[in-house]
Amino acid sequence: MSRFTLPAEDILRAREKLVLDHFRDEVAQNWDATLSTFPHPHYELIAQMTVHDGDGEVREYYHDTRIAFPDQDHEVIALRHTVDAVVVEFWLLGTHLGPLVKIPPTGSTHRTRMTAYFIFDENERLVTERIYFDQLTILKQLLSGIDKLSPGGLLTLGRAVVGLLAMTGAEPDPRLLDTTPPDLGEGERPCAH
Template sequence: MTTTTNTATTDTDTNTNTTPEAKLRARREAIVRTHMEAEGRHDVAATLNTFAEANYDVVALGAPTNGPQAVEELLTMLFGAFPDFAAEALSIHHGDDIVFVDTWMAVTHHGPWAGVPATGRPIDVRCGCVFHFDGDRLVKETVSFDHATLLGQIGVSG
């Protein structure tokens, strides 16, 4: 789950090619940017609208979140726990059926997250977000980050 800034580099920035592959990459990147901007506004409905199939896999949570209702609950929990949720896209890369976004997330822990009550502590963590596509249809987002680092920053020791 990510938001973006206009400063993110992308491996399509210098590609002015109008081949079918380049057009597909441009459509996918537009969807990813729209998705990230909706998350940044905490607009759950707009985020859901970017998916052809609403699926998140936040790896640190241990189980995928599938379907619109489950994704809505996940995003509501995320934005409740981190009401200042903001993430910066550092770079965007394209693969055969994915778009990978290297992301930096800076938030404050103001609500329960993964069973941990609010601590009011700041979190700065790097994330890898993989947007999975079927053609130009977004079908899943996989989010990976170092959960141990996040938990340490909010004061949970292992």
Template structure:
């Protein structure tokens, strides 16, 4: 049986892959019973209904959203991942001051995320993605 660090890394790999194939039930199953995303913006999606709402909203803007893992590491009760976020801007993007129609431009942006685990568990407690919102806008041709 793989050690706990290996199982946690595999859980994160499975989680990220399931996000790219829209296997939302599978993504939810990687959590320790209560899914939670804490975004770099300060937004929190807490519980299954909120997390599924986040998936629906983000995929309406980038319906082909994907990720490509660059590096992955385990430390303490955390798995850290660096990855490329990819997608095509095919849906309206809501900004604080306006709604931006689809540009059709490709997104490829370097990001990082941390995945926190309970002591002794290989199920995720919370995912915390980190990214530069302005870089997302710039990469698809939107001036802020």
């Protein structure tokens, strides 16, 4: 299929339904239903340069994020179709009530704008959810709710900073580093700015 030709409307509608079901089941924390939208679950978190691949890793990702944000929810802003993906812009929101990797709970809420690419293969199977967001936006909101004038608040802030520093040394997943430019046809090259 040409990169300039969208699939038929019935295919786009089926993709959209699958993506919206996936979102709904994630919020409901119905992990079996959420995972059933993939033949092989695969998440790529670009801000963190991490990959969660396979049922076990994705379930662990769900578990860890819902420990940190048990009320995690989203508000869809826009949904778009491409040749091989559904692109969803949304607000992710939640209250930080449990540890977020090495950051202790702050009790703060966040509302962060994100984009997720739900990528489909040639057989119309969902093969990847690739999520883009700004980690600093979340961290600023989580830390801003801490009472910096109280001893307990200062202790939480100190622990959060230590947790953040402990997370900075992780190597990016090499699967996210090995990219190839698209084939744009003869004589066409992507711009390198």
